[in-house]
Amino acid sequence: MGSVDSWVWWLLVAVGLGLPLAVTSLPEFGMFAVGAAVAAAAAGLGADAVWQFVTFIAISVAMLVLVRPIAYRQLRKGPQVRMGIEALQGATAIVQERVDGGAEGRIKLNGEIWSARALHPERVYEPGQQVDVVEIQGATALVV
Structure with a gap:
């Protein structure tokens, strides 16, 4: 061989x-x-x-x-599956009521209305704008 x-x-x-x-x-x-x-x-x-x-x-x-x-x-x-509040972080939402760093506004996130605040206090988001959810604090979404 x-x-x-x-x-x-x-x-x-x-x-x-x-x-x-x-x-x-x-x-x-x-x-x-x-x-x-x-x-x-x-x-x-x-x-x-x-x-x-x-x-x-x-x-x-x-x-x-x-x-x-x-x-x-x-x-x-295994596959990374985000659930609950983790799944909302990084999601896109539509501003319903003016959102800024001071007063809370409203956004529509995954079909539900959430209170929201701008992550950066100097930023203002008007109704109809798209924003990204950075973090959820209690029942308030911090957006950019």
């Missing part, structure tokens, strides 16, 4: 390890598949069988130690 044959075998191993990754979504299979692909490259460059195997083990272990914790942290975190 020549070096050409061994790199083909390593590629078959990489593909074989990639299939369970697609079916089970376990990232470890992908990490072993990367190790096999790097071993195939080593074989293609003329490394003997011992170095191919050492390369496979070293890359696979390095991936498990370095990449696996990051992958699982991302999987556990």
Whole structure:
């Protein structure tokens, strides 16, 4: 079996390890598949069988130690869903009654009327203008 044959075998191993990754979504299979692909490259460059195997083990272990914790942290975190008042921050609203830094005005935010105050006291927003909600303090929206 020549070096050409061994790199083909390593590629078959990489593909074989990639299939369970697609079916089970376990990232470890992908990490072993990367190790096999790097071993195939080593074989293609003329490394003997011992170095191919050492390369496979070293890359696979390095991936498990370095990449696996990051992958699982991302999987556990899940999508970021903002709810309640957090979801209103950054939303766009329409001024209903004049809003400034002194007296509270009114805005229409997500179909509801909210009291609002300008974040910067010198700014004035007239009815019909669009504003962005920066923060919610109690029942009052701070807008820019």
